[in-house]
Amino acid sequence: MSLYFVGNARHAEQAERMRALEAAGVCLFCPEQLDAEPAAGLVASTDEWTVRRNDFPYAGTKLHLLVVPRRHVTDLVDLPDAVLAQFWPLVRSLREEFDLTYYGLGARCGDPACTGGTIAHVHVHLLVGDVDDPGHEPVRLKLSSRRSN
Template sequence: MSLYYFGNCRTEEQRAEMERLDRAGVCLFCPDVIRAHEKQQIVAETGHWIVTPNEFPYAGARLHLLLIPKEHVTDLVELSVPARADLFEALRWVKDTYGLDHYGLGARNGDSRFTGGTIRHLHLHVLVGEGDEQPGGAGDFTPVRMKFSSRPKDR
């Protein structure tokens, strides 16, 4: 099984990058690869987590960060006990560093063909919408949408 599921790509640029990584046989979110990746900036690390901006942020997101475990798992319940505990340290860092008083947190667990995901390595999305800083503000508003299901295209 591939490390990536191409059926849920949102852009051609994203698909091309995933295909390049898949051909190389590397998981973008494993620690050694993400540290060496020229486009993926690491803004923080804990003992068990990496925090990075999403290279392909969702429409309407003012802030879109990824919390990525250093362990290669596909489900939150597969994380080691120390990694589970450390998740809250990484999340606290994000909340404090970015001064968040509200945010959305999303995780897809299991087979990417069914979850709407693209990379078969657990990661959590921290999302803040573009209009959230101005309640009732003027102008266009695009709500942030995160896909949590999909129908496999390879069946």
């Protein structure tokens, strides 16, 4: 399995960034890279989790956060129980911080070539649709894809 699956990129800039990171052997979501990124997108960080704004938010969202474990795994259930136990309190704190009355959570586990994802480092999308936009279209989270591209 490759680290990135460019076939699921939604933007040319995103695909270009993924190709460069793949060539360098760098995982965008591993701590070394997350900690080196500008703090502008950082929302929260614990010993086990980092929350950042998505650089390429889904169409129709007014808030798109990525809740990323600080361990490189491709499946949430491969995280230790102690790490998983910190997830829900973190989501609760995000709900309170952003005063959310509605939101969606989505995660893809496994090979991104099959899940609709772009990176082989599991993360959870916290999505808030912009329902006050008169032209609002429902937010779409792709959950599968063909391997060939």
